[in-house]
Amino acid sequence: MCSETSVAKRPSREEAEEAVRTLLRWAGDDPDREGLRGTPDRVVRSYGEFFAGYQQDPADILRRTFEETDGYDEMVVLRDIRVESYCEHHMVPIIGVAHVAYLPRRRVVGISKLARVVEVYAKRLQIQEKMTAQVANTIQEELDPLGVAVVIDANHQCMSTRGIHKTGVSMVTSRMLGAFRDDPITRREFFAMIGR
Ligand SMILES: Nc1nc2c(ncn2[C@@H]2O[C@H](COP(=O)(O)OP(=O)(O)OP(=O)(O)O)[C@@H](O)[C@H]2O)c(=O)[nH]1
Ligand SMILES: [Zn+2]
Structure with a gap:
Protein backbone atom coordinates (compact mmCIF):
# COMPACT_ATOMS: atom_id res chain seq x y z
CA MET A 1 0.00 0.00 0.00
CA CYS A 2 1.18 3.50 -0.71
CA SER A 3 1.98 6.31 1.71
CA GLU A 4 -1.13 8.08 0.43
CA THR A 5 -3.08 5.41 2.32
CA SER A 6 -1.50 6.44 5.61
CA VAL A 7 -4.69 8.33 6.30
CA ALA A 8 -6.92 7.72 9.29
CA LYS A 9 -8.75 4.39 9.52
CA ARG A 10 -10.59 3.47 6.34
CA PRO A 11 -14.35 3.91 6.75
CA SER A 12 -16.48 0.78 6.57
CA ARG A 13 -18.40 -0.14 3.44
CA GLU A 14 -21.64 0.75 5.26
CA GLU A 15 -20.29 4.22 6.06
CA ALA A 16 -19.27 4.70 2.41
CA GLU A 17 -22.74 3.66 1.21
CA GLU A 18 -24.34 6.02 3.73
CA ALA A 19 -22.20 8.85 2.33
CA VAL A 20 -23.57 8.11 -1.15
CA ARG A 21 -27.13 8.20 0.23
CA THR A 22 -26.34 11.60 1.74
CA LEU A 23 -25.11 12.90 -1.63
CA LEU A 24 -28.21 11.56 -3.37
CA ARG A 25 -30.39 13.38 -0.84
CA TRP A 26 -28.25 16.50 -1.23
CA ALA A 27 -28.72 16.35 -5.02
CA GLY A 28 -32.47 16.46 -4.38
CA ASP A 29 -33.47 12.85 -4.90
CA ASP A 30 -34.82 10.03 -2.75
CA PRO A 31 -32.29 7.25 -2.13
CA ASP A 32 -35.13 4.90 -1.19
CA ARG A 33 -36.96 5.07 -4.50
CA GLU A 34 -36.70 1.89 -6.55
CA GLY A 35 -34.23 3.11 -9.17
CA LEU A 36 -31.77 4.40 -6.57
CA ARG A 37 -32.01 1.64 -3.98
CA GLY A 38 -29.01 -0.24 -5.35
CA THR A 39 -27.06 2.89 -6.22
CA PRO A 40 -24.97 3.29 -3.04
CA ASP A 41 -23.74 -0.29 -3.48
CA ARG A 42 -22.98 0.30 -7.17
CA VAL A 43 -21.18 3.57 -6.49
CA VAL A 44 -19.03 2.02 -3.77
CA ARG A 45 -18.15 -0.88 -6.06
CA SER A 46 -17.30 1.61 -8.82
CA TYR A 47 -15.10 3.57 -6.44
CA GLY A 48 -13.37 0.30 -5.61
CA GLU A 49 -12.39 0.11 -9.30
CA PHE A 50 -11.63 3.81 -9.76
CA PHE A 51 -9.33 3.91 -6.74
CA ALA A 52 -7.86 0.41 -6.81
CA GLY A 53 -4.40 1.96 -7.10
CA TYR A 54 -4.28 2.81 -3.41
CA GLN A 55 -4.12 -0.92 -2.63
CA GLN A 56 -1.15 -1.62 -4.92
CA ASP A 57 2.57 -0.97 -4.70
CA PRO A 58 3.89 -0.02 -8.16
CA ALA A 59 7.45 -0.99 -7.22
CA ASP A 60 6.34 -4.63 -6.85
CA ILE A 61 5.23 -4.67 -10.47
CA LEU A 62 8.75 -4.00 -11.74
N1 LIG B 1 -2.34 21.74 -12.80
C1 LIG B 1 -3.43 20.98 -12.85
N2 LIG B 1 -4.64 21.54 -12.63
C2 LIG B 1 -5.71 20.72 -12.69
C3 LIG B 1 -5.64 19.38 -12.97
N3 LIG B 1 -6.89 18.87 -12.96
C4 LIG B 1 -7.69 19.90 -12.68
N4 LIG B 1 -6.99 21.02 -12.51
C5 LIG B 1 -7.40 22.39 -12.18
O1 LIG B 1 -7.44 22.55 -10.80
C6 LIG B 1 -8.03 23.82 -10.53
C7 LIG B 1 -8.80 23.83 -9.26
O2 LIG B 1 -9.12 25.17 -9.09
P1 LIG B 1 -10.15 25.76 -8.03
O3 LIG B 1 -10.28 27.22 -8.33
O4 LIG B 1 -9.72 25.34 -6.68
O5 LIG B 1 -11.48 24.96 -8.36
P2 LIG B 1 -12.79 25.43 -9.14
O6 LIG B 1 -13.39 26.59 -8.44
O7 LIG B 1 -13.67 24.23 -9.31
O8 LIG B 1 -12.19 25.91 -10.53
P3 LIG B 1 -12.73 25.83 -12.03
O9 LIG B 1 -12.40 24.47 -12.56
O10 LIG B 1 -11.97 26.90 -12.74
O11 LIG B 1 -14.21 26.06 -11.99
C8 LIG B 1 -8.85 24.11 -11.78
O12 LIG B 1 -8.22 25.18 -12.45
C9 LIG B 1 -8.74 22.83 -12.61
O13 LIG B 1 -8.81 23.08 -14.01
C10 LIG B 1 -4.35 18.81 -13.20
O14 LIG B 1 -4.17 17.63 -13.44
N5 LIG B 1 -3.29 19.66 -13.12
ZN1 LIG C 1 -10.74 18.72 -11.78
Missing part, protein backbone atom coordinates in the same frame (compact mmCIF):
# COMPACT_ATOMS: atom_id res chain seq x y z
CA ARG A 63 10.50 -6.63 -9.58
CA ARG A 64 10.73 -9.31 -12.28
CA THR A 65 13.23 -8.34 -14.97
CA PHE A 66 15.02 -10.16 -17.79
CA GLU A 67 18.75 -9.94 -18.44
CA GLU A 68 19.08 -12.15 -21.54
CA THR A 69 18.73 -9.42 -24.13
CA ASP A 70 21.86 -10.11 -26.23
CA GLY A 71 23.07 -6.64 -25.41
CA TYR A 72 19.95 -4.77 -26.53
CA ASP A 73 20.69 -1.16 -25.63
CA GLU A 74 18.24 0.91 -27.63
CA MET A 75 15.22 2.63 -26.21
CA VAL A 76 12.04 0.72 -25.49
CA VAL A 77 8.88 2.74 -26.10
CA LEU A 78 5.31 1.88 -25.17
CA ARG A 79 2.92 4.23 -26.98
CA ASP A 80 -0.73 5.08 -26.50
CA ILE A 81 -1.38 3.43 -23.14
CA ARG A 82 -4.95 4.42 -22.30
CA VAL A 83 -5.19 6.36 -19.06
CA GLU A 84 -8.39 6.60 -17.02
CA SER A 85 -7.70 8.63 -13.92
CA TYR A 86 -9.61 10.94 -11.57
CA CYS A 87 -9.01 14.59 -10.86
CA GLU A 88 -8.27 15.15 -7.19
CA HIS A 89 -10.05 18.49 -7.18
CA HIS A 90 -13.41 17.43 -8.59
CA MET A 91 -13.28 13.60 -8.58
CA VAL A 92 -14.24 13.39 -12.24
CA PRO A 93 -12.39 11.48 -14.99
CA ILE A 94 -9.14 12.42 -16.65
CA ILE A 95 -9.02 10.41 -19.89
CA GLY A 96 -6.06 10.19 -22.21
CA VAL A 97 -2.96 8.32 -23.24
CA ALA A 98 0.49 7.82 -21.80
CA HIS A 99 3.71 7.16 -23.68
CA VAL A 100 6.48 5.54 -21.64
CA ALA A 101 10.06 4.92 -22.70
CA TYR A 102 13.25 3.80 -21.04
CA LEU A 103 16.80 3.14 -22.08
CA PRO A 104 17.80 -0.21 -20.51
CA ARG A 105 21.10 -0.42 -18.70
CA ARG A 106 21.25 -4.25 -18.56
CA ARG A 107 17.81 -5.44 -17.61
CA VAL A 108 14.51 -5.15 -19.37
CA VAL A 109 11.05 -5.59 -17.93
CA GLY A 110 7.92 -7.22 -19.35
CA ILE A 111 6.21 -4.47 -21.36
CA SER A 112 2.82 -5.00 -19.72
CA LYS A 113 4.46 -3.99 -16.45
CA LEU A 114 5.05 -0.45 -17.71
CA ALA A 115 1.35 -0.17 -18.50
CA ARG A 116 0.58 -1.62 -15.05
CA VAL A 117 2.65 1.08 -13.35
CA VAL A 118 0.67 3.72 -15.25
CA GLU A 119 -2.54 1.97 -14.17
CA VAL A 120 -1.66 1.92 -10.46
CA TYR A 121 -0.97 5.66 -10.37
CA ALA A 122 -3.95 6.44 -12.59
CA LYS A 123 -6.30 4.62 -10.24
CA ARG A 124 -5.80 7.19 -7.52
CA LEU A 125 -6.93 10.79 -7.16
CA GLN A 126 -4.48 12.73 -9.25
CA ILE A 127 -3.22 15.84 -10.86
CA GLN A 128 -1.62 15.06 -14.18
CA GLU A 129 1.78 16.53 -13.35
CA LYS A 130 2.12 14.33 -10.27
CA MET A 131 0.96 11.18 -12.07
CA THR A 132 3.51 11.82 -14.85
CA ALA A 133 6.35 12.30 -12.36
CA GLN A 134 5.33 9.28 -10.28
CA VAL A 135 5.40 6.91 -13.27
CA ALA A 136 8.82 8.16 -14.39
CA ASN A 137 10.34 8.18 -10.91
CA THR A 138 9.17 4.65 -10.12
CA ILE A 139 10.63 3.22 -13.33
CA GLN A 140 13.90 5.07 -12.72
CA GLU A 141 14.17 3.88 -9.12
CA GLU A 142 13.23 0.25 -9.73
CA LEU A 143 14.96 -0.51 -13.06
CA ASP A 144 17.90 1.87 -12.79
CA PRO A 145 17.91 2.43 -16.58
CA LEU A 146 20.00 5.05 -18.42
CA GLY A 147 16.90 7.19 -18.69
CA VAL A 148 13.12 7.33 -18.59
CA ALA A 149 10.60 9.45 -20.50
CA VAL A 150 6.90 9.75 -19.77
CA VAL A 151 4.40 11.87 -21.69
CA ILE A 152 0.73 12.01 -20.78
CA ASP A 153 -1.83 13.64 -23.04
CA ALA A 154 -5.27 13.81 -21.45
CA ASN A 155 -8.65 15.49 -21.32
CA HIS A 156 -9.96 16.68 -17.98
CA GLN A 157 -13.69 16.31 -17.62
CA CYS A 158 -13.62 18.96 -14.90
CA MET A 159 -12.87 21.38 -17.74
CA SER A 160 -15.33 19.96 -20.27
CA THR A 161 -18.45 18.89 -18.33
CA ARG A 162 -18.45 21.63 -15.69
CA GLY A 163 -16.77 24.91 -14.83
CA ILE A 164 -15.27 26.49 -17.93
CA HIS A 165 -16.95 23.89 -20.26
CA LYS A 166 -14.18 23.78 -22.85
CA THR A 167 -14.19 20.58 -24.91
CA GLY A 168 -11.34 19.31 -27.04
CA VAL A 169 -8.66 20.76 -24.77
CA SER A 170 -5.91 18.36 -23.90
CA MET A 171 -3.20 18.77 -21.32
CA VAL A 172 0.26 17.44 -22.15
CA THR A 173 2.79 16.75 -19.42
CA SER A 174 6.22 15.16 -19.61
CA ARG A 175 8.94 13.96 -17.32
CA MET A 176 12.39 13.24 -18.74
CA LEU A 177 15.11 11.60 -16.67
CA GLY A 178 18.71 10.61 -17.40
CA ALA A 179 19.60 10.48 -21.09
CA PHE A 180 16.17 11.77 -22.09
CA ARG A 181 16.81 14.90 -20.08
CA ASP A 182 20.52 15.34 -20.87
CA ASP A 183 20.88 14.21 -24.48
CA PRO A 184 18.88 16.16 -27.10
CA ILE A 185 19.30 13.34 -29.67
CA THR A 186 17.75 10.74 -27.35
CA ARG A 187 14.97 13.13 -26.53
CA ARG A 188 14.28 13.87 -30.21
CA GLU A 189 14.27 10.16 -31.05
CA PHE A 190 11.69 9.59 -28.33
CA PHE A 191 9.42 12.38 -29.53
CA ALA A 192 9.73 11.09 -33.11
CA MET A 193 8.81 7.57 -31.93
CA ILE A 194 5.63 8.82 -30.28
CA GLY A 195 4.81 10.93 -33.33
CA ARG A 196 5.40 14.34 -31.83
Whole structure:
Protein backbone atom coordinates (compact mmCIF):
# COMPACT_ATOMS: atom_id res chain seq x y z
CA MET A 1 0.00 0.00 0.00
CA CYS A 2 1.18 3.50 -0.71
CA SER A 3 1.98 6.31 1.71
CA GLU A 4 -1.13 8.08 0.43
CA THR A 5 -3.08 5.41 2.32
CA SER A 6 -1.50 6.44 5.61
CA VAL A 7 -4.69 8.33 6.30
CA ALA A 8 -6.92 7.72 9.29
CA LYS A 9 -8.75 4.39 9.52
CA ARG A 10 -10.59 3.47 6.34
CA PRO A 11 -14.35 3.91 6.75
CA SER A 12 -16.48 0.78 6.57
CA ARG A 13 -18.40 -0.14 3.44
CA GLU A 14 -21.64 0.75 5.26
CA GLU A 15 -20.29 4.22 6.06
CA ALA A 16 -19.27 4.70 2.41
CA GLU A 17 -22.74 3.66 1.21
CA GLU A 18 -24.34 6.02 3.73
CA ALA A 19 -22.20 8.85 2.33
CA VAL A 20 -23.57 8.11 -1.15
CA ARG A 21 -27.13 8.20 0.23
CA THR A 22 -26.34 11.60 1.74
CA LEU A 23 -25.11 12.90 -1.63
CA LEU A 24 -28.21 11.56 -3.37
CA ARG A 25 -30.39 13.38 -0.84
CA TRP A 26 -28.25 16.50 -1.23
CA ALA A 27 -28.72 16.35 -5.02
CA GLY A 28 -32.47 16.46 -4.38
CA ASP A 29 -33.47 12.85 -4.90
CA ASP A 30 -34.82 10.03 -2.75
CA PRO A 31 -32.29 7.25 -2.13
CA ASP A 32 -35.13 4.90 -1.19
CA ARG A 33 -36.96 5.07 -4.50
CA GLU A 34 -36.70 1.89 -6.55
CA GLY A 35 -34.23 3.11 -9.17
CA LEU A 36 -31.77 4.40 -6.57
CA ARG A 37 -32.01 1.64 -3.98
CA GLY A 38 -29.01 -0.24 -5.35
CA THR A 39 -27.06 2.89 -6.22
CA PRO A 40 -24.97 3.29 -3.04
CA ASP A 41 -23.74 -0.29 -3.48
CA ARG A 42 -22.98 0.30 -7.17
CA VAL A 43 -21.18 3.57 -6.49
CA VAL A 44 -19.03 2.02 -3.77
CA ARG A 45 -18.15 -0.88 -6.06
CA SER A 46 -17.30 1.61 -8.82
CA TYR A 47 -15.10 3.57 -6.44
CA GLY A 48 -13.37 0.30 -5.61
CA GLU A 49 -12.39 0.11 -9.30
CA PHE A 50 -11.63 3.81 -9.76
CA PHE A 51 -9.33 3.91 -6.74
CA ALA A 52 -7.86 0.41 -6.81
CA GLY A 53 -4.40 1.96 -7.10
CA TYR A 54 -4.28 2.81 -3.41
CA GLN A 55 -4.12 -0.92 -2.63
CA GLN A 56 -1.15 -1.62 -4.92
CA ASP A 57 2.57 -0.97 -4.70
CA PRO A 58 3.89 -0.02 -8.16
CA ALA A 59 7.45 -0.99 -7.22
CA ASP A 60 6.34 -4.63 -6.85
CA ILE A 61 5.23 -4.67 -10.47
CA LEU A 62 8.75 -4.00 -11.74
CA ARG A 63 10.50 -6.63 -9.58
CA ARG A 64 10.73 -9.31 -12.28
CA THR A 65 13.23 -8.34 -14.97
CA PHE A 66 15.02 -10.16 -17.79
CA GLU A 67 18.75 -9.94 -18.44
CA GLU A 68 19.08 -12.15 -21.54
CA THR A 69 18.73 -9.42 -24.13
CA ASP A 70 21.86 -10.11 -26.23
CA GLY A 71 23.07 -6.64 -25.41
CA TYR A 72 19.95 -4.77 -26.53
CA ASP A 73 20.69 -1.16 -25.63
CA GLU A 74 18.24 0.91 -27.63
CA MET A 75 15.22 2.63 -26.21
CA VAL A 76 12.04 0.72 -25.49
CA VAL A 77 8.88 2.74 -26.10
CA LEU A 78 5.31 1.88 -25.17
CA ARG A 79 2.92 4.23 -26.98
CA ASP A 80 -0.73 5.08 -26.50
CA ILE A 81 -1.38 3.43 -23.14
CA ARG A 82 -4.95 4.42 -22.30
CA VAL A 83 -5.19 6.36 -19.06
CA GLU A 84 -8.39 6.60 -17.02
CA SER A 85 -7.70 8.63 -13.92
CA TYR A 86 -9.61 10.94 -11.57
CA CYS A 87 -9.01 14.59 -10.86
CA GLU A 88 -8.27 15.15 -7.19
CA HIS A 89 -10.05 18.49 -7.18
CA HIS A 90 -13.41 17.43 -8.59
CA MET A 91 -13.28 13.60 -8.58
CA VAL A 92 -14.24 13.39 -12.24
CA PRO A 93 -12.39 11.48 -14.99
CA ILE A 94 -9.14 12.42 -16.65
CA ILE A 95 -9.02 10.41 -19.89
CA GLY A 96 -6.06 10.19 -22.21
CA VAL A 97 -2.96 8.32 -23.24
CA ALA A 98 0.49 7.82 -21.80
CA HIS A 99 3.71 7.16 -23.68
CA VAL A 100 6.48 5.54 -21.64
CA ALA A 101 10.06 4.92 -22.70
CA TYR A 102 13.25 3.80 -21.04
CA LEU A 103 16.80 3.14 -22.08
CA PRO A 104 17.80 -0.21 -20.51
CA ARG A 105 21.10 -0.42 -18.70
CA ARG A 106 21.25 -4.25 -18.56
CA ARG A 107 17.81 -5.44 -17.61
CA VAL A 108 14.51 -5.15 -19.37
CA VAL A 109 11.05 -5.59 -17.93
CA GLY A 110 7.92 -7.22 -19.35
CA ILE A 111 6.21 -4.47 -21.36
CA SER A 112 2.82 -5.00 -19.72
CA LYS A 113 4.46 -3.99 -16.45
CA LEU A 114 5.05 -0.45 -17.71
CA ALA A 115 1.35 -0.17 -18.50
CA ARG A 116 0.58 -1.62 -15.05
CA VAL A 117 2.65 1.08 -13.35
CA VAL A 118 0.67 3.72 -15.25
CA GLU A 119 -2.54 1.97 -14.17
CA VAL A 120 -1.66 1.92 -10.46
CA TYR A 121 -0.97 5.66 -10.37
CA ALA A 122 -3.95 6.44 -12.59
CA LYS A 123 -6.30 4.62 -10.24
CA ARG A 124 -5.80 7.19 -7.52
CA LEU A 125 -6.93 10.79 -7.16
CA GLN A 126 -4.48 12.73 -9.25
CA ILE A 127 -3.22 15.84 -10.86
CA GLN A 128 -1.62 15.06 -14.18
CA GLU A 129 1.78 16.53 -13.35
CA LYS A 130 2.12 14.33 -10.27
CA MET A 131 0.96 11.18 -12.07
CA THR A 132 3.51 11.82 -14.85
CA ALA A 133 6.35 12.30 -12.36
CA GLN A 134 5.33 9.28 -10.28
CA VAL A 135 5.40 6.91 -13.27
CA ALA A 136 8.82 8.16 -14.39
CA ASN A 137 10.34 8.18 -10.91
CA THR A 138 9.17 4.65 -10.12
CA ILE A 139 10.63 3.22 -13.33
CA GLN A 140 13.90 5.07 -12.72
CA GLU A 141 14.17 3.88 -9.12
CA GLU A 142 13.23 0.25 -9.73
CA LEU A 143 14.96 -0.51 -13.06
CA ASP A 144 17.90 1.87 -12.79
CA PRO A 145 17.91 2.43 -16.58
CA LEU A 146 20.00 5.05 -18.42
CA GLY A 147 16.90 7.19 -18.69
CA VAL A 148 13.12 7.33 -18.59
CA ALA A 149 10.60 9.45 -20.50
CA VAL A 150 6.90 9.75 -19.77
CA VAL A 151 4.40 11.87 -21.69
CA ILE A 152 0.73 12.01 -20.78
CA ASP A 153 -1.83 13.64 -23.04
CA ALA A 154 -5.27 13.81 -21.45
CA ASN A 155 -8.65 15.49 -21.32
CA HIS A 156 -9.96 16.68 -17.98
CA GLN A 157 -13.69 16.31 -17.62
CA CYS A 158 -13.62 18.96 -14.90
CA MET A 159 -12.87 21.38 -17.74
CA SER A 160 -15.33 19.96 -20.27
CA THR A 161 -18.45 18.89 -18.33
CA ARG A 162 -18.45 21.63 -15.69
CA GLY A 163 -16.77 24.91 -14.83
CA ILE A 164 -15.27 26.49 -17.93
CA HIS A 165 -16.95 23.89 -20.26
CA LYS A 166 -14.18 23.78 -22.85
CA THR A 167 -14.19 20.58 -24.91
CA GLY A 168 -11.34 19.31 -27.04
CA VAL A 169 -8.66 20.76 -24.77
CA SER A 170 -5.91 18.36 -23.90
CA MET A 171 -3.20 18.77 -21.32
CA VAL A 172 0.26 17.44 -22.15
CA THR A 173 2.79 16.75 -19.42
CA SER A 174 6.22 15.16 -19.61
CA ARG A 175 8.94 13.96 -17.32
CA MET A 176 12.39 13.24 -18.74
CA LEU A 177 15.11 11.60 -16.67
CA GLY A 178 18.71 10.61 -17.40
CA ALA A 179 19.60 10.48 -21.09
CA PHE A 180 16.17 11.77 -22.09
CA ARG A 181 16.81 14.90 -20.08
CA ASP A 182 20.52 15.34 -20.87
CA ASP A 183 20.88 14.21 -24.48
CA PRO A 184 18.88 16.16 -27.10
CA ILE A 185 19.30 13.34 -29.67
CA THR A 186 17.75 10.74 -27.35
CA ARG A 187 14.97 13.13 -26.53
CA ARG A 188 14.28 13.87 -30.21
CA GLU A 189 14.27 10.16 -31.05
CA PHE A 190 11.69 9.59 -28.33
CA PHE A 191 9.42 12.38 -29.53
CA ALA A 192 9.73 11.09 -33.11
CA MET A 193 8.81 7.57 -31.93
CA ILE A 194 5.63 8.82 -30.28
CA GLY A 195 4.81 10.93 -33.33
CA ARG A 196 5.40 14.34 -31.83
N1 LIG B 1 -2.34 21.74 -12.80
C1 LIG B 1 -3.43 20.98 -12.85
N2 LIG B 1 -4.64 21.54 -12.63
C2 LIG B 1 -5.71 20.72 -12.69
C3 LIG B 1 -5.64 19.38 -12.97
N3 LIG B 1 -6.89 18.87 -12.96
C4 LIG B 1 -7.69 19.90 -12.68
N4 LIG B 1 -6.99 21.02 -12.51
C5 LIG B 1 -7.40 22.39 -12.18
O1 LIG B 1 -7.44 22.55 -10.80
C6 LIG B 1 -8.03 23.82 -10.53
C7 LIG B 1 -8.80 23.83 -9.26
O2 LIG B 1 -9.12 25.17 -9.09
P1 LIG B 1 -10.15 25.76 -8.03
O3 LIG B 1 -10.28 27.22 -8.33
O4 LIG B 1 -9.72 25.34 -6.68
O5 LIG B 1 -11.48 24.96 -8.36
P2 LIG B 1 -12.79 25.43 -9.14
O6 LIG B 1 -13.39 26.59 -8.44
O7 LIG B 1 -13.67 24.23 -9.31
O8 LIG B 1 -12.19 25.91 -10.53
P3 LIG B 1 -12.73 25.83 -12.03
O9 LIG B 1 -12.40 24.47 -12.56
O10 LIG B 1 -11.97 26.90 -12.74
O11 LIG B 1 -14.21 26.06 -11.99
C8 LIG B 1 -8.85 24.11 -11.78
O12 LIG B 1 -8.22 25.18 -12.45
C9 LIG B 1 -8.74 22.83 -12.61
O13 LIG B 1 -8.81 23.08 -14.01
C10 LIG B 1 -4.35 18.81 -13.20
O14 LIG B 1 -4.17 17.63 -13.44
N5 LIG B 1 -3.29 19.66 -13.12
ZN1 LIG C 1 -10.74 18.72 -11.78
